[in-house]
Amino acid sequence: MKDADRDWFLVEETTDRRHWHPLIRALHDYWKDIAPPGALPGRQHMDPLDIPDLLPRVWLFDVVWPGPRFRFRLVGTRVVDRLGYDPTGEWLEDAFLDYSNYPSLVERYMATAENRRPTYRLGQQRLTRTRDFEFVENIFLPLAEDGRTVDMLLALSVLVDKSDGSQEE
Template sequence: MSHSTAARYRTRSIMLHATLTGLGETQAANAPPASCHPKIRDVYAYWLKIHPPHGLPGRQHFEPTDVPGLLRHLRLLEVEGDPPRFKVRVIGTQYSERLGRDATGRYLDELFEGFSGSRFHRALMEIIEIKRPVWRRGPLQWFCREQFTHVERIHLPLARDGSTVDMVLTVCVFQN
């Protein structure tokens, strides 16, 4: 990806994860802000704890039972193929309740019409490219049963080989 394309993706971070109804706050950086939700802070601290000295942590480092208080807020997507497709490996009950179904084992492009051209898809592609956590807080309209909700979430890249992002770990806290 060229420098200008990468810069354009970074400036589009404000559109991450959803069709936004307001701008909210977005941060593509090495840490979420101090004002973030405690669950976001907890998963980020855990991600740092499992982070090897060189490269990204991988799925082999992540043990869901190490973060039991976060399980209902957690989603783990596997990145497959070229172009990438995103398969739901783990989905917390908070997500399932919002979606109105269990999406485990399904591809996002099969679950959601128009996913491949969506802002959510672009956000996941950005995570693959920048290989850094991306945090966001703000209102959104997403593939949820409730149309409008407030969300705070962090996407954390995972890479089995330490470099190529092959999973995206997300913790999301929905608030109405």
């Protein structure tokens, strides 16, 4: 898949984040703040009490090597509500029947883990469809218990209304 064909990108230190949803910026800032010098943060660096307003929109995936493969570890209540069920404990490829129709989805998860860098996306929803919201804005952040080998992905999603650009509350 060519870069022009995908709707996500690897986040650089120089990436302009001014237009990101405030909740997306907040999680990205938190992730950067908890990172040890010169290393990736791990789950052990996170304290849910630091980000209570973000938790309903948070996804947490185990990254299993070799592969990598991705398993839902935690799915926030708001995400579960939008999906219509709780995929906690399921492998990504088993949780969604149309998984194979979206190679960019797989590439993004892999790119986040393999490059050890966040990815940002603003594009059409793929995993769920609602009448009110057609687009999603989200970020995927790598976590590494040893500071280097990605063993989890932390994500946050906000739904966006295509017609007027409004975001879910």
